[in-house]
Amino acid sequence: MRNPVMILILTYGLILGGYIISMLLGMVLNYSLMWLAMLGQLITLVGVVLFLYFVIMMLLDLKRVTNDESFMWWLVFIPCANYYLLWWLAPQQVSKAKQMAGLPDTSARNIVLYIFLTPFALAADLNDLAAPGSAMPPGPMGMGGLGGGFGAPPGGPPGLGMGGPPPQGPPPGPGGFGPPGGMGR
Numbered sequence: 001m002r003n004p005v006m007i008l009i010l011t012y013g014l015i016l017g018g019y020i021i022s023m024l025l026g027m028v029l030n031y032s033l034m035w036l037a038m039l040g041q042l043i044t045l046v047g048v049v050l051f052l053y054f055v056i057m058m059l060l061d062l063k064r065v066t067n068d069e070s071f072m073w074w075l076v077f078i079p080c081a082n083y084y085l086l087w088w089l090a091p092q093q094v095s096k097a098k099q100m101a102g103l104p105d106t107s108a109r110n111i112v113l114y115i116f117l118t119p120f121a122l123a124a125d126l127n128d129l130a131a132p133g134s135a136m137p138p139g140p141m142g143m144g145g146l147g148g149g150f151g152a153p154p155g156g157p158p159g160l161g162m163g164g165p166p167p168q169g170p171p172p173g174p175g176g177f178g179p180p181g182g183m184g185r
Helices: 004-028 031-066 073-077 081-101 111-116 117-130
Strands: none
Touching: 004 031, 004 117, 031 073, 031 081, 031 111, 031 117, 073 081, 081 111, 111 117
């Protein structure tokens, strides 16, 4: 399960925060130190990359759930077509997925949420699909996706981050590396 609020705060916070930092540093700094204002632009770029990463992972999860090969997630990279994808096609796919999962409420979130708060709306709708009692299969996605958790194996139980329980017994050598007894004896 994803936390829609944290995805929204992280992406929009970095984008807006980076812009604000860039503007403030640009107004305050001397001309010779203006290159430091680019730090804010770098923060904004990180926010945009995270936004794209989260949205693409969620769209791929949605495509996997609906088994719809005609769903074109890559439209997110094409100007103007990305609006069509995120505001029209994604809510339709969410409704289709909710209907396939047998949920009582098959409607997607409001279009206003999809227009202004896309990562929140999409994550919240996917959480409805992943809720207990829905027929959604466990997924291979990491990052708290539709199954597993951080780095857990596909379809594995939640809470086993990085693939399994911690090893039992003493570490094999100094600092936990190498053969027992130290330097290759």
